[in-house]
Amino acid sequence: MTVAYRESKANYSGIKPDIYEIIDLETVERDLYNILSDSKGCVREMCSHIMSAGGKRIRPLLVMCCGLVFSPQSPELVHAASAAELIHMASLVHDDIIDESCMRRSRPSINKLWGNHFAVLCGDYLFAKAFGILAQDRLLKSMSYMVEAVQSMCRGEISQAHDRHSTRVNMxxxxxxxxxxxxxxxxxxxxxxxxxxxxxxRSLEAVGEYGLNLGLAFQIVDDILDFCGNADIMGKPKGEDLCQGNITIPIVLLQKNHKYAEWINGVIQGRAYPENVMDEVLKALEDSGAIADSFRAAGRHISKAKTSLKALPASKYTELLFRLTDIVKSRIK
Amino acid sequence: MTVAYRESKANYSGIKPDIYEIIDLETVERDLYNILSDSKGCVREMCSHIMSAGGKRIRPLLVMCCGLVFSPQSPELVHAASAAELIHMASLVHDDIIDESCMRRSRPSINKLWGNHFAVLCGDYLFAKAFGILAQDRLLKSMSYMVEAVQSMCRGEISQAHDRHSTRVNMxxxxxxxxxxxxxxxxxxxxxxxxxxxxxxRSLEAVGEYGLNLGLAFQIVDDILDFCGNADIMGKPKGEDLCQGNITIPIVLLQKNHKYAEWINGVIQGRAYPENVMDEVLKALEDSGAIADSFRAAGRHISKAKTSLKALPASKYTELLFRLTDIVKSRIK
Known part of the structure; x- marks a missing residue:
């Protein structure tokens, strides 16, 4: 499992290998492996498949880094990091059922290989494992935060599904x-x-503010890249979000422009697009300044994230959190 | 919501209304309502649908009763009871996706009304709510037990799916x-x-032993009733488990009988059944003594459950736990 993880690290555009030298994610990886090692049969195969697919491990990286600002590495901190990744894994497995996705991290998804039936259970199992490890370590605050994260993701997914092809998505x-x-x-x-x-x-609030703004910037950049990123790197055709009726910031900004509003609303509501409409949308997004304005919005959250870090003690970990914001920013260059 | 719950209580065959007078499940019901009241939009509608469908509330009943043996009613105990029901609700919502069920508690299932997409999220939301309420009250032991329950249910569902139409299911x-x-x-x-x-x-072990044996007896009785219960009361045709390839105790016992072994293995493996085969199976189950032996197996667990109660302090709640075992038994008369 660790080998696949090392390979996946090398593939991640943006996060430099030296970050993984400052933060001991190998220990988290071993911990994840241990946590899942008591699973049996089909559950074990599914967990193994998920683990070996690797991933950016951005969530455990944040858990570890924000902990290390305040205390040396402890088994509890490593468990908190593993729990975050388990919840992320569970949500991905369930997301793939929801989206009927066949691929995840360049491999067939759990639902594709084992069917929706087992995928639902695999996600539930991973959620339970995450909460189990936090309960075992009496990490009650971490648990409350993870509960908040799961509830929030559910609400967000439901909102997104509700808003599909809707012209009423405002900022x-x-x-x-x-x-x-x-x-x-x-x-x-x-x-x-x-x-x-x-x-x-006070420090908890500061790192929370940092994480929120880093997350907002990250998602905005992702939504911009959906339109103007390299289709090969992104692994999906340009404008895929819009095609699926998922209305993101560049389109919300374009709707505010009188010149394009009526036309783009027609595009949003249509479920079958005329040929070349995506090229026209991309041109409109560039010409109207919607892409540039979206960049600026991401930039504002990067700045806010950086400002939050001023409340933290100076350390190489605080410095690393600072660098992570620049990595998000560098994706849009 | 409470009205529907009262109605559902009245419908539950076996549990006498006076049990609900000894155990204050109305408070649990209000607590569940409160816990879910901060949900919004579609999540709220789904939660409301689940709550108003009622249910036996057997799990919160056990939580409450086993707690009241040791201490007077507390908000924490009520929360532990609510968390158990939330986990049960979540597992039912996910089960219905797995089984592609259209009905649950005589109403359309969540997946039927809102689709698999929302049903997956609704289940995740309920799981998170359950763990959230336990974390909030610092009920770490309860949390570990609920984690064990979820993991165990996932494993059991996966085993069941694996063993479908298999002749290798032994006792x-x-x-x-x-x-x-x-x-x-x-x-x-x-x-x-x-x-x-x-x-x-020591008391924890005793109530655990009680619950395990009560559960085994309950499931064995359920599996017997699948063959010889009243189809109208059970709400499904006789032998439905076998039709779906789910091999239960009466069939496992029949397989051990040389006279029937080869024939029943053929039936198990077949996915399309000749007309009247279920009548023949029922006759074989009766004639071979498989039904009677299954009854005896259930009886042994009832006895074990009762024996476990001897380790508990005498109280009206211990008495109630004792009565609950007889209710399970009375279903097979």
Whole structure:
């Protein structure tokens, strides 16, 4: 399992290998392996499949880093990091059922290989494992944050499904959704790590603010890249979100422009797109300044995330959290 | 919501209304309502649908009763009871996706009304709510028991799916599966309640043993009733388990009988049954003594459950736990 993880690290664009030297994610990886090692039969095969697919491990990275700002590495902190990744894994397995996805991390998804039946149970099993490990270590605050993250992701997924092909997604609703879907989980990871390391309330709030804004920036950049990223790197065709009726910040901004509003609303509501419409949408997003404005929105959250870090004690871990914001930013260059 | 619950109570065959007078399940019902009241939109509608469908509330009943043996009613005990029911609700919502069921408690299932997409999320939301309420009250032992219950149910469901139409289900495998699917959850409910009420280790073990055996007896009786219960009361045609390839104790016992072994193995493996085969199976189960032996197996667990209660302090709640075993038994008359 560890080998596949090492390979996946090398593939992750943006996060430099030296970050993984500062933060001991190998220990988290071993811990995840141990936690899942008591599973049997088909559950074990599914867990093994998920583990060996690797991943960025961004959530355990945040848990670890935000904990290490306050205390040296402890088994509890490592468990808090593993729990965050288990919850992330569980949500991915369930997401793939929801989206009827056949692929995940360049491999067939659990639902594709084992069917929806086992995929539902596999996700439930991973959720239970995550809460089990936190209960075992009496990490009550971390547990409350992880509960908040799961509830929030559920709400976000449901909002997204409700808003599909809707022209009524405004900036408030978009922010609500990306907070629920992505940013609150990152916020909760940061707070879980800091809480497991005994941080005070003021510091907890600061790392929470950092995680939330990092998450918002990350999702906004992702939503921009959906339109103007390299299709090969992104692994999906340009404008895939819009095709699926998922209305993101560049489109919300384009709707505000009188010149394009009526036209883009027609595109949003249509479920079958005329040929080349995506090229026109991309041109409109560039010409109207919607892409540039989206960049600026991401930049504001990066700045807010950086400002939050000023409340933390200076350390190489605080420095690393600072660098992580620049990595998010560098994806849009 | 409470009205529907009262109605559902009246409908439950076996549990007498006076049990609900000894155990204050109205408070649990209000607590469940409160816990779910902060949900919004579609999540709220789904939760409301589940709550108003009612149910036997057997798990919160066990949590409450096993707690009250040791301490007077406390908000923590009520929360532990609610958490058990939330986990049960979540597992039912996910089970219906797995089984592609359209009905649950005489109403359309969540997946039928809202689709698999929302049903997966609704289950996840309920799981998170359950663990959230336990974390909030610092009920770490209860949490560990609920984690064990969820993991166990996942394993049991997966075993059941694996063993479908298999002739290799022996008594050991059958017991393993019904423990994982049903009995361990009841055991964990009993232990969760007792732990929340501060019971000592010996008492925890005793209520655990009680819950496990009650659960085994309950499931065995359910599996017998699948063949010889009243189809109208059971709400499904006779022999439905066998039709779905789910091999239960009466069939495992029949397989051991040389006269019927080869024939019943052919029936198990066949996925399309000749007309009237179920009448022949029922006759074979009666004639071979498989039904009677299954009854005896259930009886042995009832006796074990009763014996476990001897380790508990005498009280009206211990008496009630005793009566609950007779209710399980009375279903087979």
């Amino acid at each position: 408030k609703r978009y922010y609500e959704r990306i907070s629920e879907k992505t940013a609150i989980f990152l916020k909760c990871c940061c707070m879980s790590g800091a809480a497991a390391a005994g941080a005070d309330i | 050991k495998r059958y017991y393993e599966r019904i423990s994982e699917k049903t009995a361990i959850f009841l055991k964990c409910c009993c232990m969760s309640g007792a732990a929340a009420a501060g019971a000592d280790i």
